[in-house]
Amino acid sequence: MTIVPFSAHPQRPAGVWRPDEMSQLLSIYAAHEAQGEASDWDTGETERRDPQFYILGAQPDLDCLVSVTRIGDAYILEDGHGHVVAEGSSLSAIAEKAVRMASGLRRSFLAQIAVGWIAAREFFEEKVEPLMAEPIEAATHVFPQLAALT
Amino acid sequence: MHFAKAAPEARQLRKEAGRWLQELRKRAGLSQIDLAQKLGLKYYTFISQIENGFGRVPSESMEEWARALGVEPAEFARELLSYYDRELYRLLFKVKK
Numbered sequence: 001m002t003i004v005p006f007s008a009h010p011q012r013p014a015g016v017w018r019p020d021e022m023s024q025l026l027s028i029y030a031a032h033e034a035q036g037e038a039s040d041w042d043t044g045e046t047e048r049r050d051p052q053f054y055i056l057g058a059q060p061d062l063d064c065l066v067s068v069t070r071i072g073d074a075y076i077l078e079d080g081h082g083h084v085v086a087e088g089s090s091l092s093a094i095a096e097k098a099v100r101m102a103s104g105l106r107r108s109f110l111a112q113i114a115v116g117w118i119a120a121r122e123f124f125e126e127k128v129e130p131l132m133a134e135p136i137e138a139a140t141h142v143f144p145q146l147a148a149l150t
Numbered sequence: 151m152h153f154a155k156a157a158p159e160a161r162q163l164r165k166e167a168g169r170w171l172q173e174l175r176k177r178a179g180l181s182q183i184d185l186a187q188k189l190g191l192k193y194y195t196f197i198s199q200i201e202n203g204f205g206r207v208p209s210e211s212m213e214e215w216a217r218a219l220g221v222e223p224a225e226f227a228r229e230l231l232s233y234y235d236r237e238l239y240r241l242l243f244k245v246k247k
Contacts, residue, residue: 046198047182054204060160064204069195081208082196 015049017070024095024121025053025068031099037065046071066098092121165203167233172201174219188218206234 017025025041032038032055040056046069055066057080064080068091075094077086079101086097175185175197182201186194189211199205207215207230216226232239239245 042204044198044202044204046194048194050195050198052195052198052202054199054202056204062161062164063206064199067195067199067204069193069198071193071195076193076195078193078195078199080205082191082199082205084192 015045015051017043017051017053021070021091024091028066028068028095028098029055031102032065035102037102066101068094068098092125161203163233163236164206167206167230168201168203170229170233171207171215171219174221175201178218178220180219185218189214206230 029038029041037057038055039058040062042054042056044052044054046052048071050069050071053068054064056062057065066080067078069076069078070091073089074087075089075091076084077094077098078084085101086094088094175182180188182194182197185197186192189197191197196205200207209227212227212230213223216223219226228239228243231242
């Protein structure tokens with residue numbers, strides 16, 4: 001098997017999660033904690049300084065249940081046995097899959113909130129943020145539609 | 151009589167196991183990527199997870215790990231057991247507390 005080494009993203013410091021990434025990762029932890037599976041979380045990094053996030057199970061062993069690693073522009077979601085569950089460039093999509101890994105079909109209220117929050121955040125990042133970044137372009141899209149309504 | 155390890159001790163032992171594995175890997179002249187390749191893993195992330203003390207080498211792949219690191223499998227498994235389950239290790243190998 002050939003392992004392709006990824007090159008680090010120039011704008012992202014190695015070995016460190018950004019605050020927006022951390023908040024999504026903590027939402028995964030919240031979902032697993034709500035299911036009574038997780039009791040702690042921690043972070044680390046690979047030899048190549050790729051940041052890792054670990055969700056730890058019950059005491060006393062605190063086995064890793066879920067891990068997320070960022071390698072270059074890709075996020076890797078693994079279970080505690082090193083099986084790759086998902087990989088891709090969208091942390092929101094990875095987080096959603098990680099939340100679904102929380103056991104049991106009956107999702108707790110908190111887990112549902114976490115899924116909703118991830119979906120809302122993804123919507124904001126993909127649809128609303130670009131509009132806010134380019135208000136003039138947005139205006140050209142919105143004003144003709146408003147004019148058509150009146 | 152106590153039935154469970156104290157959590158901080160279990161965590162500490164896992165970290166020590168990770169450091170021991172990292173030392174073995176470096177002694178074998180392997181990077182995490184090299185070891186992942188030898189073990190047929192798609193990514194080297196699981197190796198990092200174990201070396202950081204957040205996971206354990208699965209029993210079913212201990213032999214493979216040992217061979218990849220150039221260590222005798224029984225000795226490798228015995229050493230890992232001393233970190234992963236100290237009580238069982240003590241009973242099996244009659245080690246004094």
